[in-house]
Amino acid sequence: MLTFTNRTALITGAGRGIGKAIAETLSRQGVTVICVSKSADSCGATAAAIIAAGRNAKALAVDVADGAAVAKAAEALLKEFPAIDILVNNAGITRDGLLFRMSETDWNEVIATNLPSCFHWTKHLARPMTRARWGRIVNITSVSGVIGNAGQANYSAAKAGMIGLTKTLAREFAGRNITVNAVAPGFIKTDMTTEFVNNPEVAGKVLEAVPLKRFGESADIANMTAYLCSDEAGYITGQVFNVDGGMAM
Numbered sequence: 001m002l003t004f005t006n007r008t009a010l011i012t013g014a015g016r017g018i019g020k021a022i023a024e025t026l027s028r029q030g031v032t033v034i035c036v037s038k039s040a041d042s043c044g045a046t047a048a049a050i051i052a053a054g055r056n057a058k059a060l061a062v063d064v065a066d067g068a069a070v071a072k073a074a075e076a077l078l079k080e081f082p083a084i085d086i087l088v089n090n091a092g093i094t095r096d097g098l099l100f101r102m103s104e105t106d107w108n109e110v111i112a113t114n115l116p117s118c119f120h121w122t123k124h125l126a127r128p129m130t131r132a133r134w135g136r137i138v139n140i141t142s143v144s145g146v147i148g149n150a151g152q153a154n155y156s157a158a159k160a161g162m163i164g165l166t167k168t169l170a171r172e173f174a175g176r177n178i179t180v181n182a183v184a185p186g187f188i189k190t191d192m193t194t195e196f197v198n199n200p201e202v203a204g205k206v207l208e209a210v211p212l213k214r215f216g217e218s219a220d221i222a223n224m225t226a227y228l229c230s231d232e233a234g235y236i237t238g239q240v241f242n243v244d245g246g247m248a249m
């Protein structure tokens with residue numbers, strides 16, 4: 001059991017996959033979770049399951065790529081909750097393709113959903129954390145942002161940007177006892193990877209690059225994230241944790 005003292009967390013992309021696992025894991029530790037996703041149905045289902053298990057959750061449908069919508073949502077939340085102590089920037093999308101075939105739309109959509117979303121949520125939620133002199137921010141980046149990945153110029157650029165943001169904000173907020181870290185998953189079994197995880201030929205090729213020779217589970221990322229959000233992780237900031245079966249050594 002990790003220590004969480006009466007904490008509230010906001011997790012983006014909590015409707016499915018890794019974000020849902022993070023919301024469930026934190027809620028099992030007694031954290032009140034605000035589950036954000038694009039569609040009301042998916043964050044609603046995550047929050048309903050947590051509430052049905054006797055824990056505290058709220059669902060919120062917001063397009064994280066829309067800075068004005070994030071600002072409005074954050075303002076309302078800060079009136080409703082006495083404190084939001086933990087922010088997990090997890091929402092993300094991919095639109096893969098080699099550079100010469102990548103459209104400007106695919107470039108822009110992937111960047112907007114993965115990177116400026118972190119800027120907007122952090123800008124709004126970190127200010128009250130600075131006043132409280134306690135906070136945890138975890139950005140879910142990717143192995144693609146650490147070592148690159150052919151076919152993911154947009155995604156790798158956004159995820160590498162998240163690492164730069166993490167390190168800079170760790171320095172800016174350290175004096176206020178707010179830690180900022182990143183978790184870099186490898187290939188995790190979620191809707192994002194179904195296409196190749198369920199295709200034995202492609203899966204075999206992908207796993208050649210994974211020393212542990214298997215795909216990860218959402219819980220692998222959720223466990224690392226929960227630790228980084230706990231009281232116990234108070235002396236860790238500005239770091240990138242690769243949870244990738246050994247891909248980026």
Ligand code: NAP
Pocket residue numbers: 012013014015016017018019036037038039040042043062063064065090091092093113140141142143184185186187188189190191192193
């Ligand atoms: P996923 O199963 O596709 O789920 C993505 C979640 O993000 C969904 O809940 C989705 O909302 C939400 N989302 C997407 N765009 C959004 C937007 N504009 N506004 C609000 N919410 C939005 O993805 P995942 O595999 O769990 O990935 C989670 C994070 O881990 C992503 O940042 C991803 O880049 C990163 N990651 C994943 C892997 C992997 O192998 N799976 C590897 C490395 C990094 P809806 O449910 O409403 O659609």
